[in-house]
Amino acid sequence: MAYSNKVVDHFNNPRNMGSFKKDEEGVGTGMVGAPECGDVMKLQIKVQNDTIVDAKFKTFGCGSAIASSSLATEWLKGKTIEEAQKIKNTDIVQELNLPPVKIHCSVLAEDAIKAALADYQKKSDTQPVDIK
Amino acid sequence: MKLPIFLDNHSTTPMDPQVLEAMLPYFVEKFGNAASRNHAFGWAAEEAVDQARKQIAKLIKADSKEIVFTSGATESDNLALKGVVEMYKEKGTHIITSSTEHRAVLDTAKSLEAKGLATVTYLPVDKYGMVNPQDVEKAITEKTILISVMLANNEIGTINPIAEIGKIAKAKGVLFHCDATQGVGKIPVDVQAMGIDLMSFSAHKIYGPKGVGALYVRKRNPRVRIVAQMDGGGHERGMRSGTLPVPLIVGFGKACELCEQEMTTETARLSKMRDRLQTDIMAALEESYLNGHPTNRLPGNLNISFAYVEGESLLMGMKDIALSSGSACTSATLEPSYVLRALGVGTELAHSSIRFGLGRFNTDEEIDYTIKKVIEIVTKLREMSPLYEMAKEGVDLKSVQWAAH
Secondary structure, three states, X not given: OOOOHHHHHHHHOOOOEOOOOOOOOOEEEEEEEEHHHOEEEEEEEEXXXXXXXXXXXXXXXXXXXXXXXXXXXXXXXXXXXXXXXOOOHHHHHHHHOOOHHHHHHHHHHHHHHHHHHHHHHHHHXXXXXXXX | OOOOEEOEOOOOOOOOHHHHHXXXXXXXXXXXXXXXXXXXHHHHHHHHHHHHHHHHHHHOXXXXXHEEEEOOHHHHHHHHHHHHHHHOOOOOOEEEEEOOOOHHHHHHHHHHHXXXXXXEEEEOOOOOOOOOHHHHHHHOOOOEEEEEOOOEOOOOOEEOOHHHHHHHHHHHOOEEEEEOOOOEOOEOOOOOOOOOOXXXXXXXXXXXXXXXXXXXXXXXXXOOOOXXXXXXXXXXXXXXXXXXXXXXXXXXHHHHHHXXXXXXXXXXXXXXXHHHHHHHHHHHOOOEEEOOOOOOEOOOEEEEEEOOOOHHHHHHHXXXXXXXXXXXXXXXXXXXXXHHHHOOOOHHHHOOEEEEEOOOOOOHHHHHHHHHHHHHHHHHHHHHOHHHHHHHOOOOHHHOOOOOO
């Protein structure tokens, strides 16, 4: 199967590959997929004042899965929580020109974004609120 | 050294230039139909086919009259299984085969089952991928007419105890078919000593042309009969109709002759390169696991799983080396290699497997390059793998509740 140039580029030069400490303030972590299925994505966001200031990923999976999560981190940076919620897997499919058999990679990336956002919101809800 | 490197010699092989040379006169100059009995064109073609039949028969210690030409091993497997089932249906309908056979055998067996023409026992294999001859013996019933077990596996290279199975088949009066596509020309094959009654193999796996194969059909002790699966001019003693592809057959013959001449030196050379590939890669990369039998396997085969990295991404990272993976992502199905699963390899490690297939034209320099590349890409992808990170942190990956999708 031939990969699109964009997939190859993300695979060879992954953007924002790495990890934040899970318990760091403002960090939300999403981990989706399963080793038996051949792909696991970990996507993390760092939020300040409701804006995603940084994002990182680590992915076990095929080239399209790696590219989807790499692209997701690029798109997340600079977005507000609300804007990030709107990223759809179909956007990823279009941007990376994924063939039908690889659509599940984009679905997984969307799930990872949603999971990271949910984790952040859960953590910030339980954090003590500063009283001014 | 030229890139890309071809290290996928189980899928196919480049044709030996000597094979091409032997074939060339039979396209334009000596183009006759081997079945034309009345003129020189036909005689020249027939003579060439006879010569090739002898070369092929010699390699497997058969009589040249026992070679039936087909389009390839898939057709040979189909002809053997369907032809025997149809011929011996009065005697019985039970077939015994193994779970790691090539799809050409497994899907033919399933098709016979689906049509209600046969019942099939699929024997398990041990952790190295070997069929236990005792399992074969125990599976035989009064209804059993055919045992079909492969010589060497196409993914893991494991060689089955064919002679022992042949002995059991003979003692029980059951026919024995062997899919020897990966083994013929690579390791010694003797249809007499191995007790084989029918055997499939093809030319393109042994540096010959694509589009031609053979089914060995025993003529004596016992005389095996099969029902042709194609109607026509009654070629190949009525077992396989269709005009013989003379140039391909000439190439097939030459390829067999070369294999016979080269086998001893080639085995030594390939084993040495393969062992070096294996040792150097596995010494440099922790948690890499050999799939298949450690010693009893094809000289050019190496199949390794690299924990925490996925097979297709490995292949993508080694674009200038042609390899194959047992990962589902490389194929149309979503299940990883059924062969590795049958050995008891976990799904996650099956997704992480790479098959190296060394052949006649690979060089030491190419192996050096491959070793370097594999180590580089596995290390890079592990850095990128959340599973590797968790394992390093001491998380037991089996204890994690994964959201399967």
